[in-house]
Amino acid sequence: FTLGMAEIWTLGLMGHLGYPITAIGITLPPLLIAVGSSYAIHVLNQYYAEFDRISPSAKRDGLRTAMSHISMTVMLAGLTTAAAFFTLISSQVSAIQEWAVFSAVGILFAVFIAITLIPALLAYLPHRYRSRILSRKKTPRLTLVDRLLAACAHGAVYHHKKIYAVVFIIIMVSVAGMTKLRVDTEFLHYFKKSDPTRQNAETIGDKFGGGWGFNIIIDSGESNGVKSPEFLKTIEALRNWLVAPENPDLNIGRTDSFTDFIKRMHMAMNNGDRDYFKIPDNRLTIWDYLEIYSGEDENSDGVYDDFESFVDVFYQKTNVLARLTRKSVDRLGTMEIKYIINKVAQHLDETLPDTWTYTITGYPVINVQLAHYVVTGQLTGLALSLIFVMVVIIVLFRKLTAGPLALIDMGVTIIINFGIMGWFGINLDMVTSVIATITIGIGVDDTIHFLNNYRVNKPKILNVPDTIEKTLFVAGKAIVFTSLALIFGFLSMATSNFLPIILFSLLIALTMVNTTIGSILLIPAAIQFTGIELDRPSRIFWKK
Secondary structure, X not given: OHHHHHHHHHXXXXXXXXXXXXXXXXXXXHHHHHHHHHHHHHHHHHHHHOHHHOOHHHHHHHHHHHHHHHHHHHHHHHHHHHHHHHHXXXXXXXXXXXXXXXXXXXXXXXXXXXXXXXXXXHHHOOOOOOXXXXXXXXXXXXXXXXXXXXXXXXXHHHOHHHHHHHHHHHHHHHHHHHOOOOEOXXXXXXXXXOOHHHHHHHHHHHHHOOOEEEEEEEXXXXXXXXXXXXXXXXXXXXXXXXXXXXXXXXXXXEEEOOHHHHHHXXXXXXXXXXXXXXXXXXXXXXXXXXXXXXXXXXXXXXXXXXXXXXXXXXXXXXXXXXXXXXXXXXXXXXXXXXXXXHXXXXXXXXXXXXXXXXXXXXXXXXXXXXXXXXXXXXXXXXXXXXXXXXXXXXXXXXXXXXXXXHHHHHHHHHHHHHHHHHHOOOOEOOOOOHHHHHHHHHHHHHHXXXXXXXXXXXXXXXXXXXXXXHHHHHHHHHHHHHHHHHHHHHHHHXXXXXXXHHHHHXXXXXXXXXXXXXXXXXXXXXXXXXXXXXXXXXXXXXXX
16 A cells, blocks of 8 residues: 555656656656565564554554654655655756656655554554464574574674674775776667667668768858868768778768768769769859759758758758767777767867868767766765765764764665676666665665664663664564565566666665665674764754
């Protein structure tokens, strides 16, 4: 009910406000299911942890007591997660801005429904007291999760120095991997090799010189300047340079331009002699060819329809279409395309007259800029998320040391994630760059659950090792269960035929494993190692 209602509310709000589901927005439903399930699991886990202390005769009072603490914890976790996602509104891509807003709103919906609907339904469901069942057993049976949490508690308390020595080594190895990380997006390689889309694109590139390309718009600076032999010969020289054998790094298989029409007309007017397949030397000859050319002009703008893709109505600007194919590289990602564009721009700066100007545009250029906006926006959002989460946790716990402590889990996880990507040659692209922000948004939930439970238990127990053990056996169990739900929830997307979705699901699942280990091992070890007290606020927060 919780997850279904959160989905309906979020998608319904998008529909009422007129926002479409974009290629990025399609990740909202599985994200809300994966993240929203953690809130429901934490609420239910608290109910079953307090089950035997809730009297059937006063069930609602018992529920109110049991739910008050966990509801506050879930609210804090949800607010922090929503805020972390909302930081992506700083992106320059409107689709990511929309994702940031509606993911944050969806998280708040999921939190509100979890802390209201679940307790309300539990109040109406029968509460069968379990003391008779438990009395039959001398000791409760320890599960695999109980043994795992006990091992984590023992390691955090007695081997915290060894744990952080190992973590330090892992971080160093990960940092070395980060140096190998490439910021690159290659859309064709998003499809599997067996996918017809990729096979067709590669066939077109091999047989026809490329299926897509970029446009070089050259402005002669004067009306009818395109009809000049000097201008057209300069265009031909540029085209020859683009596809020359000595420039395989440009990966241009073919070019198309207005000069093709002029050369073909010149050859036709000379009895089809191939020696005349060139630009005429006389300007009047070119004007005569254009006068006698018989073509359609449906929009009556003064330019034949055949020419409209290559010249403007004043014959001042011309368009050179450069089609991309694979020559010197196997993949044409945004890094390679950016290199090609920069080299072409440098050549134009050196060869074109000062009175001429140029613009390089087209889908490859747009994709380069889009990938740049997405990746830099994600990294900016990552920094803002870390800062925001640290400030929020400091304010919530009224403890200056709580902020850096909370970032241990997420910081180590992000470094390991980028390190793995570097070592395995996984590029930081439009898909994988999102993972770091999602890591913060989801990982902070487990951190807040552990720290808040630790703060509540500390005054009752006083002893740090016993408090860590108590906290792990209550909050830690919920953390493990929610992480398993998230891991298997995201792994279900690995059945996709689209490689980015497969890669995204595997990396997110691995990230969830790391954040879980951080929450139930690294943070308790840090508390034991540093002796930080979370049950009493810093002096600067005290009021006289």
